[in-house]
Amino acid sequence: MARGWFITLPLAAALAASTSLTNAAPPESPSAAAFREVAKVLNHPRCMNCHTTVNWPTQGETRQRHTFNVMRGPDGGGPPGMRCTTCHQDKNQDAMNIPGTKNWHMAPMTMGWTGLSPNQLCKALLDPAKNGGKTGEKVIEHLRSDPFVLWAWAPGGKRKPPEMAHAAFVAAADTWIKKGADCPQ
Amino acid sequence: MVSRRLVIFGGVAAAGGLAVGYALMPYSTLDRAKGMIAKEGATPLSAWVRIGTDNSVTVIVPHSEMGQGVHTSMPMMLAEELDADWSLVRMEQAPADMAFANRALAREYLRGDMSIPSWMSGVAEFGARKVAESMNLQITGGSTAVRFTGVRGMRMAGAAARWMLIKAAAAKWGVPESEIVAKQSKLSHASGKSATYGEMAAAAAAYDPPVDVPLKAKKDYTIVGQPIARFDIPGKVDGSAKYGIDVRLPNMSYAVIAASPVFGGTLKSVDEKPATAMKGVKKVVKLPAAVAVVADNTWRAKEALAALQPQWDEGQNANVTQATIFAGKEAALAKGGLTEDHASGNVDEALKGAKSVIEATYKVPFLAHAAMEVMNCTAHFEGDKLTIWGGFQDGLGAKARAAKAAGIPIDNVTLNHTAMGGGFGRRGGTLDYLDKAVAIARQVEGPVQVVFTREEDMTQDFYRHASLAKMRAAMDDKGKVTAWLHTFTEKHDPPEAIRVNYDFANQAARYASDTNPIPWGPWRSVDHTQQGFFIETFMDELAAAAGKDPFEFRRAHLEGAPRHKAVLELAAEMANWSVAPEAGRARGIAIRDAFGTIVAQVAEVSIGADGRARVHKVWSAVDPGEVINPATFTAQIQGGAIYGLTAALYGEISIDKGRVVQQNFPDYEMVRMAEAPVHEVRFIESGARTGGAGEPGTAPIAAAVGNAIFALTKKRIRELPFMKTTLTASTATGAANG
Amino acid sequence: MITINVNGTPHQVEAEDGMPLLWVIRDVLNMTGTKYGCGVGSCGACTVLIDGAATRSCSFPAALAAGKNITTIEGLKTGDTLHKVQQAWIEAQAPQCGFCQSGQIMAAVALLKEKPQPTDAEIDAAMTNICRCGAYSQIRAAIHAAAKV
Structure with a gap:
């Protein structure tokens, strides 16, 4: 458990309480501002397509529902007999325009981000019940080195990676957590 | 009164002095046909049947199997009349030879009972399109197999063979023919004498086939009408069935081809080096309007082709778009001077005098066939001899086409039939894939298999045409249609697709053709696909305008068409039409008379959270006159409906810069298991002339679904596919069908 | 190699x-x-x-x-004996043109291995193969029949 995690939470809450009393929006904290940058990346189709809150993945830049009735299945890896790995292999298959990395699967429904505002997204990422029981440091670690996250910057075919470079993204996430894990309003 | 069957018999006999058994085959080709099917230990009793000394019965079927069960239904019809033991019956596909031409089809044409669809008569490329040449057809298409070959050929051949066997037994045993019982491939007499068909076959062959032989009464059938298991199925569950793309020959190369993406374009130039430098690549072949890479396997050919950057002269269609095409259709209809398809009464006067006129415009897009097996063909030149392997709906037509493409006599061509991974019209008259294979094979040593990638298959198809229809109608105070004017673009086949069976006093249909430069090809049920949507949706609109129940409204206009009325009533009964479906759902109804078979369909739909229609159930009432194999017929109606449903829900090929936008299934979506409705099929065997099975199920489904969507949402969708319109279910659902 | x-x-x-x-x-x-x-x-x-x-x-x-x-x-066969899914396919007369059926059968075998008694919803989720002939109801029936063997 990262100690900073629990320390920052009351601070964030206090900050939220105080800003609600003022008319003019105060300048956002550096942490919250950093999260806005993080959120831009998280809202990218490369992340959102598999972090859905529905029973199926989406696909493409428009995040349309995955074609041919592809379903999440009980473990996020596709239903019995029609696993994600039926088509998605250990690496991108560019000739077929099929993305891939090891153990292709969806994020659990609890980690679904569809339709979340930056504030909600931030809170979800900080909530161990919605982030796979991760501490702030573990969240950073996930964003830094998880093969799926890295895949987003090398998605193959004509798929677009997030605009922000991966290193800048990790740095922003780091700032966000280290400077208080504030959530933008 | 002389029966129709006897008329044909007499007519043909008078014309050519032919033998019965291949009732419609001229005598001159009889020996040739016999010779081709004769095998050691077997006596050919007619061109359609061979009885072996081992008592096996081999039925020679001139049609190609593409899943419709024709390789089983034909033998069923013959075996029934022969009184054969079904377990001894085998099937053999006839060689692509003139002796096995589908003369029955040509005969029907000569008699004026049906017109040969234009795409079919174009198939036999022996020069001009004369009736005599259309006699060379060996077509599987237009739902003709059972209707013509079966009814006119197989049955009579079976009965004639049986008669000859009885004749032989009577002579041998010295007993009257009338005392001989022929049953289960066995001849017997009360005296205790008996022989198998096989034992009597040689003796029977000495007799001339009879000129006239009575056929069985339907009540005595033991094979026809049963859900007999198909011959072709075992090979389709263990991977052993060989399709065109499965042909493997010693020393064979594989070619993958790309034609000009713009229709009508030609190849300007291509730098071959990027491909020839790649592993396994043997050659780059340039054709006038295409480029192909020949390699030692399909993948390498495909990859090498992708490495090429051919330069195309895009020709005059380079700026054609979906918008210009539809603008052209609008203009063609607005310009007037339309061709009149049919007219009765005076529709223009009736519309002029009407208190109010109801009008609607409908629009349907281009559609690709997207058979599961992409177009392919294997060809091999050895000197001036050409051998072809592939799937063709018309083997003989394909053979003729290959000869023409190669510039060699037809007798120099050998055509080997393979199973077809779907045809749906694509493997009929549109034999570009054969032409291309012949052209490539000319430049390749050894056999070469030419394969379209799925992308090539989808973008180089011959499409169901996009079409526009403007419908106008008037009704009297009682909700009876007094005028019906149907104008549309793009007329092909069959003629009845434009007809309505409703008793409209004043009606006419007028059309403009050739309003777009996109290649056309027959697509399962052909014009019925769009006309069924236009006619049966507009009929629903009229019912709504008259405040009538859509079923009752149609029924009230079918007083002069008892068969149609009975079919419509059965569909309503099956669907429990008068009782509302569960909340959130509604039903729609439509009826079509296609290829001699009347089909009424009720579809039950709901609207999903995604704003798309979901079809839960379909009920089809079908009157094909008679049913040969209820299992395959049911599957054909269900499958036909799925084919039509895919088009209605998702199907759209669109054109941009003269080329097809959609490339593969991800952007040309299909109905799959999860969207496939539960579909109940029931038959009325009215005894009317036998109708087709493969296409009629496709005809009414789009309208039935659209009418159900209207019943549910009060939104009338006049453009296909339905997925282009986002829907919301009305809150007041489940209340009524109308 | x-x-x-x-x-x-x-x-x-x-x-x-x-x-x-x-x-x-x-x-x-x-x-x-x-x-x-x-x-x-x-x-x-x-x-x-x-x-x-x-x-x-x-x-x-x-x-x-x-x-x-x-x-x-x-x-899939064991010697000359068909796999129960293949047998069920014949009994249900599932194939039409047959071209998709190898894939359909393999998908069904995989499904039945994980879900020996699949529901219709599980069949819908697992069987995403295209059958252009539209033999879906026969395929569904065959899977249910094979599940009973």
């Missing part, structure tokens, strides 16, 4: 990087029961089992198959 095990037999094959297993099976081993339908993993006609899991071989690099057990439609 890589070694792949197909239906229990090891084969030494040459397959360059990126060459899908499908084309090795069809064009190198000449086992044509596994079909090409779309080449992009969408239609399922090329479905084989890799270590028992349904896999669309058109998008599976052959190189990744080294050391794995591949089962194709030709390998």
Whole structure:
């Protein structure tokens, strides 16, 4: 458990309480501002397509529902007999325009981000019940080195990676957590 | 009164002095046909049947199997009349030879009972399109197999063979023919004498086939009408069935081809080096309007082709778009001077005098066939001899086409039939894939298999045409249609697709053709696909305008068409039409008379959270006159409906810069298991002339679904596919069908 | 050269990087029961089992198959005895043109292995293969029938 995690939470809450009393929006904290940058990346189709809150993945830049009735299945890896790995292999298959990395699967429904505002997204990422029981440091670690996250910057075919470079993204996430894990309003 | 069957018999006999058994085959080709099917230990009793000394019965079927069960239904019809033991019956596909031409089809044409669809008569490329040449057809298409070959050929051949066997037994045993019982491939007499068909076959062959032989009464059938298991199925569950793309020959190369993406374009130039430098690549072949890479396997050919950057002269269609095409259709209809398809009464006067006129415009897009097996063909030149392997709906037509493409006599061509991974019209008259294979094979040593990638298959198809229809109608105070004017673009086949069976006093249909430069090809049920949507949706609109129940409204206009009325009533009964479906759902109804078979369909739909229609159930009432194999017929109606449903829900090929936008299934979506409705099929065997099975199920489904969507949402969708319109279910659902 | 095990037999094959297993099976081993339908993993006609899991071989690099057990439609039989799914397919008269059926059968085998008694919803989720002839109701019936064996 990262100690900073629990320390920052009351601070964030206090900050939220105080800003609600003022008319003019105060300048956002550096942490919250950093999260806005993080959120831009998280809202990218490369992340959102598999972090859905529905029973199926989406696909493409428009995040349309995955074609041919592809379903999440009980473990996020596709239903019995029609696993994600039926088509998605250990690496991108560019000739077929099929993305891939090891153990292709969806994020659990609890980690679904569809339709979340930056504030909600931030809170979800900080909530161990919605982030796979991760501490702030573990969240950073996930964003830094998880093969799926890295895949987003090398998605193959004509798929677009997030605009922000991966290193800048990790740095922003780091700032966000280290400077208080504030959530933008 | 002389029966129709006897008329044909007499007519043909008078014309050519032919033998019965291949009732419609001229005598001159009889020996040739016999010779081709004769095998050691077997006596050919007619061109359609061979009885072996081992008592096996081999039925020679001139049609190609593409899943419709024709390789089983034909033998069923013959075996029934022969009184054969079904377990001894085998099937053999006839060689692509003139002796096995589908003369029955040509005969029907000569008699004026049906017109040969234009795409079919174009198939036999022996020069001009004369009736005599259309006699060379060996077509599987237009739902003709059972209707013509079966009814006119197989049955009579079976009965004639049986008669000859009885004749032989009577002579041998010295007993009257009338005392001989022929049953289960066995001849017997009360005296205790008996022989198998096989034992009597040689003796029977000495007799001339009879000129006239009575056929069985339907009540005595033991094979026809049963859900007999198909011959072709075992090979389709263990991977052993060989399709065109499965042909493997010693020393064979594989070619993958790309034609000009713009229709009508030609190849300007291509730098071959990027491909020839790649592993396994043997050659780059340039054709006038295409480029192909020949390699030692399909993948390498495909990859090498992708490495090429051919330069195309895009020709005059380079700026054609979906918008210009539809603008052209609008203009063609607005310009007037339309061709009149049919007219009765005076529709223009009736519309002029009407208190109010109801009008609607409908629009349907281009559609690709997207058979599961992409177009392919294997060809091999050895000197001036050409051998072809592939799937063709018309083997003989394909053979003729290959000869023409190669510039060699037809007798120099050998055509080997393979199973077809779907045809749906694509493997009929549109034999570009054969032409291309012949052209490539000319430049390749050894056999070469030419394969379209799925992308090539989808973008180089011959499409169901996009079409526009403007419908106008008037009704009297009682909700009876007094005028019906149907104008549309793009007329092909069959003629009845434009007809309505409703008793409209004043009606006419007028059309403009050739309003777009996109290649056309027959697509399962052909014009019925769009006309069924236009006619049966507009009929629903009229019912709504008259405040009538859509079923009752149609029924009230079918007083002069008892068969149609009975079919419509059965569909309503099956669907429990008068009782509302569960909340959130509604039903729609439509009826079509296609290829001699009347089909009424009720579809039950709901609207999903995604704003798309979901079809839960379909009920089809079908009157094909008679049913040969209820299992395959049911599957054909269900499958036909799925084919039509895919088009209605998702199907759209669109054109941009003269080329097809959609490339593969991800952007040309299909109905799959999860969207496939539960579909109940029931038959009325009215005894009317036998109708087709493969296409009629496709005809009414789009309208039935659209009418159900209207019943549910009060939104009338006049453009296909339905997925282009986002829907919301009305809150007041489940209340009524109308 | 890589070694792949197909239906229990090891084969030494040459397959360059990126060459899908499908084309090795069809064009190198000449086992044509596994079909090409779309080449992009969408239609399922090329479905084989890799270590028992349904896999669309058109998008599976052959190189990744080294050391794995591949089962194709030709390998479902035991001797001359059909697999119960194949038998059910015949009894339900499921195929029409038949071209998609190898893939359909392989997908059904994989489903039944994980879900011996699948519900209709589970069949819907697992059976995403395209059948252009529209034989879906017969395929569904065949899966239910095979589940009872």
